[in-house]
Every structure is written in structure tokens, then in C-alpha cells.
Amino acid sequence: MAMKKETSSDASNAASSVLSSEFLVIELEQPDDFDGFRQAAKVLLALRVEPHAVRWRFCQPLTKQMQAQDLFAADEAGSVVGRALTPDALEQLPLPPAQPLRLGKSQLSTMRLACCHILEGRFALCYRWLYRLQADPRLRLDALDSDWREIERLAKAAGREIHKMHAFVRFRPVPGTETPADAQPMQMAWFEPEHHVLRAASGFFRRRFPNMRWAILTPQCSVYWDLEQLLMAPGSTADQAPGPDAGEQLWLTYYRSTFNPARLKEQAMQREMPRKYWKNLPEAQLISELVAGARGRTQRMLQI
Amino acid sequence: MEIIAKLSILADAAKYDASCASSGVKGRNSLGGKGMGSSEGMGICHSYAPDGRCISLLKILLTNFCIYDCRYCINRKSSNVQRARFTAAEVVELTLDFYRRNCIEGLFLSSGIIQSSDYTMEQMVEVARSLREDHDFRGYIHLKTIPDAAPELLALAGRYADRLSINIELPTQQGLQQLAPEKDANQIQTAMGDVARFIQIAKDEGRSQAARSIVSLPGAQRVRRAKAPRYAPGGQSTQMIVGADDSSDAAILQTSSGLYGGHQLRRVYYSAFSPIPDASADLPLQAPPLLREHRLYQADWLMRFYGFAHQEIVLPGSAGMLDLEVDPKLAWALANRQHFPVNLNLAPKEWLLRVPGLGVRSVQRLLLARRGRSLRLADLQQLRTATAKVLAFVELTDYHPRRADLESPMLRQQLLQRMNNGVVQQKHSGMRLPDTGLSAKTAQLSLFDGW
Numbered sequence: 001m002a003m004k005k006e007t008s009s010d011a012s013n014a015a016s017s018v019l020s021s022e023f024l025v026i027e028l029e030q031p032d033d034f035d036g037f038r039q040a041a042k043v044l045l046a047l048r049v050e051p052h053a054v055r056w057r058f059c060q061p062l063t064k065q066m067q068a069q070d071l072f073a074a075d076e077a078g079s080v081v082g083r084a085l086t087p088d089a090l091e092q093l094p095l096p097p098a099q100p101l102r103l104g105k106s107q108l109s110t111m112r113l114a115c116c117h118i119l120e121g122r123f124a125l126c127y128r129w130l131y132r133l134q135a136d137p138r139l140r141l142d143a144l145d146s147d148w149r150e151i152e153r154l155a156k157a158a159g160r161e162i163h164k165m166h167a168f169v170r171f172r173p174v175p176g177t178e179t180p181a182d183a184q185p186m187q188m189a190w191f192e193p194e195h196h197v198l199r200a201a202s203g204f205f206r207r208r209f210p211n212m213r214w215a216i217l218t219p220q221c222s223v224y225w226d227l228e229q230l231l232m233a234p235g236s237t238a239d240q241a242p243g244p245d246a247g248e249q250l251w252l253t254y255y256r257s258t259f260n261p262a263r264l265k266e267q268a269m270q271r272e273m274p275r276k277y278w279k280n281l282p283e284a285q286l287i288s289e290l291v292a293g294a295r296g297r298t299q300r301m302l303q304i
Numbered sequence: 305m306e307i308i309a310k311l312s313i314l315a316d317a318a319k320y321d322a323s324c325a326s327s328g329v330k331g332r333n334s335l336g337g338k339g340m341g342s343s344e345g346m347g348i349c350h351s352y353a354p355d356g357r358c359i360s361l362l363k364i365l366l367t368n369f370c371i372y373d374c375r376y377c378i379n380r381k382s383s384n385v386q387r388a389r390f391t392a393a394e395v396v397e398l399t400l401d402f403y404r405r406n407c408i409e410g411l412f413l414s415s416g417i418i419q420s421s422d423y424t425m426e427q428m429v430e431v432a433r434s435l436r437e438d439h440d441f442r443g444y445i446h447l448k449t450i451p452d453a454a455p456e457l458l459a460l461a462g463r464y465a466d467r468l469s470i471n472i473e474l475p476t477q478q479g480l481q482q483l484a485p486e487k488d489a490n491q492i493q494t495a496m497g498d499v500a501r502f503i504q505i506a507k508d509e510g511r512s513q514a515a516r517s518i519v520s521l522p523g524a525q526r527v528r529r530a531k532a533p534r535y536a537p538g539g540q541s542t543q544m545i546v547g548a549d550d551s552s553d554a555a556i557l558q559t560s561s562g563l564y565g566g567h568q569l570r571r572v573y574y575s576a577f578s579p580i581p582d583a584s585a586d587l588p589l590q591a592p593p594l595l596r597e598h599r600l601y602q603a604d605w606l607m608r609f610y611g612f613a614h615q616e617i618v619l620p621g622s623a624g625m626l627d628l629e630v631d632p633k634l635a636w637a638l639a640n641r642q643h644f645p646v647n648l649n650l651a652p653k654e655w656l657l658r659v660p661g662l663g664v665r666s667v668q669r670l671l672l673a674r675r676g677r678s679l680r681l682a683d684l685q686q687l688r689t690a691t692a693k694v695l696a697f698v699e700l701t702d703y704h705p706r707r708a709d710l711e712s713p714m715l716r717q718q719l720l721q722r723m724n725n726g727v728v729q730q731k732h733s734g735m736r737l738p739d740t741g742l743s744a745k746t747a748q749l750s751l752f753d754g755w
């Protein structure tokens with residue numbers, strides 16, 4: 001079906017003057033700003049803006065600095081800036097009446113997750129799929145469509161990262177952070193996610209530890225729970241998080257003891273706990289020693 | 305003894321138990337509570353040991369002293385291991401500390417039997433009670449119950465625990481008699497039956513309470529429904545040791561099938577018999593049969609999710625043993641080629657599920673996609689399944705396998721070769737399965753209002 005811009009109504013006249021340039025730049029507030037994306041997509045779809053005519057860019061988390069690699073080639077940059085729009089500004093445009101686009105609940109959450117992925121083109125991909133869906137509603141059920149499969153692939157990777165973050169964040173008490181109101185020290189963790197998942201992953205910790213002050217620091221941004229609300233803050237470095245404390249020895253002891261040397265399966269372990277997570281997992285320092293000793297220990301058990 | 309020394313002894317003694325899952329409990333968190341902990345349905349593996357097993361719970365024994373003398377057990381009376389005993393308070397402290405660090409989802413507590421079964425069980429229940437009542441702990445608790453403890457204690461245990469388990473230990477009564485003479489197969493079954501009954505009662509009560517509508521008198525204060533008492537919402541599981549006696553795979557699967565049907569067990573864990581230090585002389589001296597254990601898990605999946613009956617999984621002429629070279633679904637397909645190829649566009653779901661290489665999720669996708677159009681070879685590639693395996697057994701609009709290939713005596717060898725070239729990965733039970741993101745049934749939301 002060919003898309004034609006309506007030109008009869010005043011609304012679309014006003015809108016099409018904004019859109020007369022070859023392409024539009026939409027500025028999102030965060031690398032994982034799905035709500036902004038959604039807001040912009042709504043307007044763009046109503047105006048039937050074709051996917052290749054939209055460029056998405058997003059701010060570095062919690063700063064207003066544009067992400068350098070997302071600006072186009074230097075010669076283009078000048079012409080781009082004048083036409084860059086935020087989703088809010090886009091909202092101001094008068095819109096021609098349009099059919100709302102309907103999708104399944106889980107499709108929405110898949111897309112939301114996909115937008116946490118590190119891939120540059122994630123927003124463009126999602127918009128392209130929505131645009132195609134608007135043209136052909138049968139796409140909604142096509143579980144094997146290649147754009148949709150790609151969105152799912154991104155969502156799966158981001159979802160896995162969130163899951164791994166829930167699993168592998170390790171809190172340590174920060175000495176001296178006890179307050180008169182709260183005698184417990186704050187618990188702090190350092191984590192290095194590959195995708196933009198900190199915000200998406202934080203709710204879990206809030207539901208799990210509402211009565212404990214905790215913080216998770218990552219290179220891109222940090223989150224802090226003060227017993228009442230989640231606060232976002234700029235990124236940190238590893239040395240801003242506390243080092244091992246005495247209590248951690250108990251955990252290392254447990255890890256060492258619960259391993260059965262007669263069942264060594266290193267590959268199975270690495271599949272679920274990839275090496276990229278090891279440097280921030282206290283118990284990972286024991287792995288090589290346990291692996292090295294496994295054969296001898298098993299043999300001794302078999303000999304007796 | 306220092307706590308750290310106890311921990312190393314009592315975690316070491318618990319490592320032979322295969323159960324690890326912390327799943328099966330939905331929607332619980334600590335918002336509005338005084339303590340901590342949550343459980344969001346699927347459980348989390350917080351770490352992995354170099355044996356590839358998931359570490360989800362603090363899995364320890366309360367004590368490894370034991371008055372029994374089960375041959376396969378490192379804690380048996382006649383074993384020379386070093387002994388230790390935790391107090392209930394120590395276990396509570398450890399659990400809370402590890403939980404706070406986000407190292408675990410909760411506690412899996414088991415114990416050797418000291419003094420009497422009832423006494424031991426009381427101690428274990430006390431740990432769970434204290435976690436729940438004194439500390440408002442909302443994480444996961446799995447208690448390994450003692451089969452001959454009093455039913456009242458069993459009833460109490462289920463009020464605090466998310467899951468209860470009673471190990472069946474060996475697939476046959478003879479095996480149990482031979483290796484664990486003080487244990488009684490009937491008693492184990494009776495205890496499982498009790499737990500199953502308690503679970504059912506709690507479920508029914510919950511249901512009838514939800515159905516009952518509350519009528520308030522005018523002017524009366526809003527009546528709040530009392531919550532139905534919960535009882536082991538994560539269900540009941542058991543463990544069977546594989547390879548300590550000479551039971552066949554067929555016997556093992558038959559027992560499991562009976563347990564799933566008879567006592568509604570959530571999971572049966574298969575634990576390859578592990579050589580233990582200071583082993584009893586009548587046990588096999590060999591490395592644990594890990595591949596056999598793996599095939600049993602695959603067969604177990606076929607029973608639970610793919611509609612296979614236990615009798616058909618172990619093939620005739622195999623002396624009751626599963627094929628170690630190929631997975632049980634492929635083995636079945638190779639032995640029953642008259643049913644193939646399955647037409648992916650026409651065959652009912654049950655038959656799609658029987659195609660080697662197609663998992664439950666892939667089947668869902670195919671069913672959904674074929675509503676709108678016919679399926680082609682390219683669609684199969686989108687699934688990223690073990691295509692080599694699948695292609696031998698299916699038919700698509702633009703793909704028809706040759707009968708001769710399907711009937712060829714070489715097929716097995718060819719498939720083995722092709723599978724070795726591609727990597728065939730095994731799924732771990734603790735991993736979250738991705739949602740397809742597509743469902744014809746879910747409510748349709750507007751893109752524009754309140755996603």
C-alpha cells in the first residue's frame with residue numbers, strides 16, 4: 001500500500017512544513033528513553049513519516065551532552081541541528097486524525113526491552129517495524145518476520161543482561177554510613193552492564209530490599225535507594241565502591257564447599273556465567289583453584 | 305567451632321543434593337514489610353559452581369551427625385567425616401547475611417537425623433519459623449522433610465516453607481532395602497501423600513475463599529477477607545540417585561511418572577551417584593554417570609512438556625536404557641520413522657512437539673505464524689533451532705524431504721555428524737525462557753494510551 005501525505009487539512013499543512021526537510025532528528029533524553037520514543041513514534045506515525053526520514057539520537061545518561069558517535073558525519077551536523085526535535089516539541093504539532101495502532105501487551109514490553117540494547121539502530125528498527133505494522137496489520141501476528149525477530153533478539157539480550165544483573169550484583173556494606181535514623185550501613189555494589197539496563201533492573205532491588213539503603217554504581221549512571229525513593233545519579237568508577245569486607249569470607253567458603261569436584265563441567269558454568277562478569281564477582285577468584293584441584297580430589301575419593 | 309568451619313563442613317555435606325531451583329512462587333516482595341526478600345516466579349541463579357550447577361539457595365545441613373547408616377550417604381553413622389552442627393540462630397543469621405549481599409534467593413535446609421526424626425524436624429521448622437516470623441523474611445525457603453517425622457510437623461513446615469521435598473533416594477524398593485535399610489519406601493510414599501494432600505487442601509481453601517463474595521451490612525466496616533493459609537506454594541519435589549544401584553532408566557522413569565501422577569510432584573531431580581570420600585564397600589567405584597543423568601532430565605522433560613508416556617521413551621530392545629549417543633526425542637523419532645515427515649503447515653500441535661529439534665517455544669511460534677500464511681523453509685531458519693535435525697523430519701510448502709533419506713539406515717550417522725558440526729547447546733533449568741512477545745490472546749492495547 002502506498003503512503004500518501006494528506007494535504008487537505010490545515011493540520012497536515014502545518015505538520016508537513018516541519019517535515020519538508022529530508023529527514024528529522026529526534027532527540028531522546030536517555031539511551032533507554034522508551035517513553036520518549038513512544039511519544040515521538042505516535043506523532044511520526046500519524047504524520048506517516050517514513051522510517052528512512054527519521055534519525056534518532058539520545059543524550060548521554062544524566063547529562064545533556066549529545067552522544068558523539070550518534071551525530072552524523074561532521075558536514076551533516078550543521079544542517080541537522082536546526083531541525084532536531086524532542087518528543088515534547090513533536091507533540092505540539094497539530095495532527096490529522098489517525099487510526100490508533102494496536103499491539104499486544106507483550107509486544108510492547110519486548111520493544112521496551114529492545115530499546116535498552118546498546119545497538120545504535122535500536123530505535124530506528126522499532127520505528128520501522130511499527131511503520132510497517134501500520135501499513136499491514138497482519139504483521140502483528142507474524143512471529144517470524146525478520147524485523148520482529150531482530151527486535152526480539154535485542155530484547156532477549158537486554159533481558160538476559162537484566163536477569164544477570166539481578167543475579168550478579170553483590171552488595172557490600174559501606175563502613176561509616178550508619179545514620180542516627182538507620183543503624184545499618186548502606187549496602188553498595190559496583191556493576192558493569194553491557195546494555196542500558198540499570199533503570200530497568202532497579203525496580204527489582206527496590207521490591208527486594210525496601211528496608212535497606214543501597215546503591216548500585218555503574219560506569220554510565222548510578223542508582224540509590226534512600227528508603228523512600230530511587231534516585232538516579234551520574235556514573236562512577238570502580239574505586240568509588242567498597243572493597244571486600246570480613247563477612248565475604250563466609251560466602252567464599254560456601255562457594256568453595258558447595259562445588260562437587262567429581263562433576264567438573266567448566267563449559268556449562270561459563271555458558272551461564274560468562275567471563276565478562278567474573279571481575280566483579282568475589283567468588284570468581286576461586287574458580288581456577290577449584291578447577292585445578294578437581295581431578296586430584298576426585299581421584300582420591302575413588303581410591304579409598 | 306567457628307561458624308566458618310561449620311559452614312565449610314555442612315555445605316560440603318549438602319552438595320550431593322541436586323535440587324537447586326527457587327522457582328514456583330509468584331509475586332511476593334517486601335514492600336510494606338519490615339524485613340526483606342522477594343520472589344518473582346522464576347527464581348534466580350546467583351552464581352554457578354565449576355560443576356556447572358546453579359547456586360540459587362544457601363544449601364546446607366543443619367547437622368551432619370546422623371543416627372542412620374544409608375550406604376550412599378557421606379553422613380551415615382559409620383562414615384569418618386568430621387561432624388558439625390549449626391544452631392537454628394546461626395542458620396538464620398547466615399541466610400540473612402547472604403541474602404542482603406544478594407548472593408542467594410533463600411535457604412535450602414536439610415539435615416542428618418539426630419536424637420529422633422521429630423526432634424530433627426522441629427529444629428528445621430524452627431529455622432523457617434524464625435526467618436518468617438522474627439525477621440519477616442520473604443525469600444525462598446525449601447525444607448527437606450524427614451519422612452517419618454510426625455504429620456503435625458509436616459503440616460507446620462509447609463506453612464513456612466515454599467517448597468517441601470522428601471527424597472525417594474532410589475527408584476525401587478529393593479534398591480532402598482539394600483542401600484538404606486533403615487528407610488522405608490512406604491513411609492516415604494505416605495509422607496509424600498500427606499504433603500500432596502496438605503497442598504491440595506490449602507489450594508482448595510484459597511479458591512473457595514476467592515469465590516465467596518462478602519456481603520457487608522450497611523454501615524459496617526469494610527470486611528477484609530482473611531487470607532487462606534498458604535502451604536508450600538512452590539509444591540513438592542524429590543531426588544533420586546542414579547547409578548548407585550542397578551535400576552534401569554526404564555525403572556527410573558516409571559517411578560518418576562508415578563510420582564508426577566500420584567503425588568503431583570513439581571520436580572523429580574536426578575542425581576548421578578557421586579563417589580564420596582570414605583565410601584561404603586558395596587557401592588560402585590566409578591565416576592558419576594553425568595551423561596546418563598542428562599538423558600534422564602531430557603526424558604523427564606518429554607514426559608512433562610511434550611506429551612510422551614514413560615513407556616515409549618525407553619525403546620524396545622535397549623535393555624531398558626536410554627540412548628547415550630542421541631537425545632531421547634531424536635532416538636524416538638529414528639525408531640518411529642513411519643510417523644514422519646510431519647507437515648509443519650497441517651499437523652496438530654502434538655505432532656509438532658514430537659519433531660526432534662523443535663522446542664515448546666518454537667512450536668508456539670510456528671502455530672501462531674501459520675495462522676496467517678503458510679510456512680516455508682526460511683521460517684524455520686528464523687527460529688534458529690537445530691535445523692539439521694528438524695529438516696530430516698518435516699515438510700514445508702517449499703521443502704519436501706525424500707522418503708529414501710528418511711528411511712535410510714545412514715540417517716542416524718548423518719545426523720550425528722551434522723550435529724557435531726553445529727554446536728548443540730543444552731538448556732539449564734534455572735534459565736529464564738524468552739517470551740515470544742507475540743500472542744493472539746493477550747489484550748490489545750493502543751500504542752497511544754497508557755502502554
Ligand code: SF4
Binds near residue numbers: 371372415416484
Ligand atoms: S538419613 Fe539422611 S543423612 Fe542420615 S545417613 Fe541416611 S541419607 Fe544420610
